[in-house]
Amino acid sequence: MNAVIASPVxxxxxxxxxxGQEFEISTWLTADTSMVKDMAGITNGAQITASFDTSFKLINGNARRDFANWDSTITWRFRAPNDIHKATNFSFALTGLPLDVNSSLPVFVSGNNGVRSFALSVSQRQLIVNNITESVLKSLGLEESFFLKGxxxxxxxxxxxxxxxTQSDISEVKLDGLELEFLQPISNETMDPAIIHRLLSYIDIANYQYFADSVLAKTDPQRFIHYPVADTMNNPVNIRWQTPNSFPANSLDTMVVMxxxxxxxxxQSFQLAMxxxxxxxxxxxxxFRxxxxxxxxxxxxxxxxxxxxSxxxxxxxxxFxxxxxxFGQLQDYANIRFWLxxxxDxxxxxxxxxxxxxxxxxxxxESRGIHDGTNDPTYRWDGRNDRGNRVLNGxxxxxxxxxGAGGTKTFIKKIAYIK
Structure with a gap:
């Protein structure tokens, strides 16, 4: 008797x-023709019995089946339980020998050829996520850290x-939601949702290729979801979409959050965490994990x-x-930001x-645009005076x-130093 796991890969x-995944095991009888060139057929009497953990469900028939003839295949379709299992044994044994069609005597089965076993485990699939934001935006010339209102x-x-x-003939991987969190820079503390409500009008999730095409063509990208930021939105925010984004299980897919x-x-300055x-x-x-x-x-x-x-x-x-x-405790310097x-000068x-x-x-x-100590150390004050001495708290x-060409302007802001 022969038996193999037929699917999935x-x-x-x-x-x-x-x-919860379904899988198939195929079994069949093969005559040994090494000694006899023309093997006689078999008649009724050949039976095979499947033994397995009852947490797995056999979904296409009984655990005991009849063979009709040489090389006929019996396919057993199972469904895995909905929880994680260590290796579980599946055994298939001939419990009724086939009969020779000429002599009506039981066919000889050598050694342990009447039993086949497999061990299968139920494991949580894993999804690996790679943040490629900086390299991709650099390639597109979109490295700005500062954006205009609107x-x-x-x-x-x-x-x-x-x-x-995995391989593509497993079921596709489906994505239908994610959790985002808006953070305060440096401290990484969760931002007050009320600030996000005042800051954002929409959060969009899109396939990256649609986004890249839209950048080049100056059109709106195709989105999985166009999520309005309402006054009731929480932080972190769970965003779900009705039609999953599906992709072959053996491939990479790239997505963008806008x-x-x-x-x-x-x-406002902030960071985004997934x-x-x-x-x-x-x-x-x-x-998945x-x-x-x-x-x-x-x-x-x-x-x-x-x-x-920002x-x-x-x-x-x-x-400005x-x-x-x-500043002075969580961060030793203050960033100074301004627009030219x-x-x-x-x-x-x-x-x-x-x-x-x-x-x-x-x-x-200095050139036109935004200048900020986050990107340029020139515009940082570290709480020292021109002689290099620490100033007092206050x-x-x-x-x-x-x-500039339009004249001279002066602006003043208060700044607190607490060490």
């Missing part, structure tokens, strides 16, 4: 199936998903957090901020509240002086 190659379809995170060690900013959004993805192959209630490329669960992974991004107004006075404020309408000075000059930084011919004044 994870069972054939890896001896495991997913919770900007639409801004890509915050681009990532690949893969279910490794946001659209409100026109009256506040000046905490989880809903992935499954057979049963939507039996989801989702990890980063190092094997860490997503919500425990630092690799699935974006760099800080919204700014096209107004020099409003764009220092952060964190206060054109090439300008820039002077930044720190004063005490009584007007004593503490620190000065001067840059000539509130100081940060004065920004911009001298």
């Amino acid at each position: 994870t069972a054939i190659e890896g001896s495991f199936v997913s919770p 900007d639409q379809n801004i890509p915050l995170m681009i990532f690949t998903v893969e279910a490794p060690g 946001v659209s900013f409100k026109k009256d959004a506040p000046n 905490n989880d993805i809903r992935a499954y192959d057979v049963n939507p209630s039996l989801t 989702v990890v980063d490329t190092e094997g860490n669960l997503l919500r425990e992974s630092t690799a699935m957090i974006t760099k800080s991004v 919204t700014i107004p096209l107004n020099a006075e409003e764009a 901020i220092t952060y964190p404020n206060p 309408e054109g090439q300008s 820039v002077e930044i000075r720190i004063f005490t509240l009584v007007g004593e000059l503490v620190w000065t930084k001067t840059v000539s011919g 509130v100081y004044l940060c004065a920004l002086r911009i001298k």
